Amino acid sequence: MPEDIRKNFSSDNVVRVCPEVMQALMEANDGSASAYGNDAYTSALDARFGEVFESEVAVFPIVTGTASNSLALSALVSPFGSVVCDESAHIQNDEGGAPEFFMHGAKIVTIPSGNGLMQPSALSHTINEKKAAGLLAPPIQALSLTQASEWGLVYQTDHLTSLSKVAHAEKLTVHLDGARLGNAIASLGCTPAETTWKAGVDVLTFGGTKNGAMAAEAVVFFLNDRTRPFVENFKRRIKRSGHLWSKHRFLSAQLLALLKNNLWLRNAQHANIMAQRLSTGLQALPNATLPYATQSNEIFIALPEHLVQKLEKGGFGFYRWPTPAGVDGTMIRLVTSFDTREKDVDALLDYIAT
Missing domain, CATH: 3.90.1150.10 (Aspartate Aminotransferase, domain 1)
Structure with missing residues (x-):
């Protein structure tokens, strides 16, 4: 077998940084820039993501997916509340209790599906069940979905829309864990907008690390009446959690490189x-x-x-x-x-x- 064969299929986290992102990091490394996200690269994120997703957005670059998911949910859920997700979700099984930690003890409620794709009827049942329990159950305040799912399957856009409609009718905010969103969009053949805010998603964790970045994710708020109240203090949540980089430009440069020319x-x-x-x-x-x-x-x-x-x-x-x-x-x-x-x-x- 040739020696240059790449044998590690354990994850898309294990591979090298893609050349375009590495080049962008090298270019961002030239000279000085304002700290804590006040640099030209970070300032450009809202406009660039807005173009790609065809929406007014507020974008916050974060270094890890765990922190991105956890910080996003911490803005959406009260310490006495809960977030509902599929039983296979990363936030439930693979993030070491970080979401609960960042949410100050809020609960994660899971729904079984068998294939990682939540059904609207199951979501309605769970919401009604928790509402009937009154003070005995933490109120569900957010729905977190994963696209592509933990089993590699992809939500069709009408499926996402149906779930979002159930959530919004109950005044839940919809969060999408998009660690592999690019793979889902490539599979669906749709636009980024169609599988996010047009399908009812309010807040997106945009995955970069699994798709060629060195270490870069983003929390993207699609600005609407539900999300605007969460945006004002979100940067303070980032700072308080220790995720506000002084050299934030190196996160933002990676994200901009990924979005350039698709x-x-x-x-x-x-x-x-x-x-x-x-x-x-x-x-x-x-x-x-x-x-x-x-x-x-x-x-x-x-x-x-x-x-x-x-x-x-x-x-x-x-x-x-x-x-x-x-x-x-x-x-x-x-x-x-x-x-x-x-x-x-x-x-x-x-x-x-x-």
Whole structure:
């Protein structure tokens, strides 16, 4: 096998920074700039994101996805309130209690779905159930959705719209965890606006790190009557939490580079294409089962244990995953990225098939 094969399919977090973002960082490193977000790069974010999303926005760059989600929710939910999400959501399972910490103890309420895509009827049931409990249950004040979902599936825009309508009727604010939003948009073939504020999303966590940035996310408020009250003091939340960088320009420069010439969408489209190539090849293996369609850049596939061990011995990186009930074999997750090449995918498929 050629030595330059990239074998790590464990996450889109493990790859290098894309060249355009690295170039932007180098250019931002020239000379001095005002600190704490008062630089020209950060000042340009609202206008640039507004162009891309076709909306008036307030944008706050943050260094990590965990902090972005947690800070966004802290603005939307009172300490005595709660946020509802799918049971598979990152904020529930993978952020180490950070959302509850930032929300000063507010509760996370989860809804089972089986595939990471919440249903409007289940949301209505949960809201009504908590309302009926009165003071015994923290009031639900926000809905958090994940696009693409934790199982790599993508909400259709009408599905998002239906969920948002249920939430808004109950005066909930809608938050979207968009760590892989670019992959979802590339899969849907829609515009950024159509799968966000036009579908009822009020606040977006825009993912950059998984899509080519060194370390850059953003909390994006789509300005409307629900969100405007949250914006005024949001920068103080960032400062209080220790996430206001003195050299904020280096976060903003990465985000601007991703948005330039739709780099973020081109990166995501490439990652999706590589995922389809890998998924198709793996499905051809004997006794392989794909419980969830490959709609973004994550592949969840159950393989015979001996093939999983073979991949491990071959040095290929991936995560073992809980195998759904009724599925034979061992579930694994593989993730592609902007940096995945056809020869990387083909090397894995050739290796496991021999």
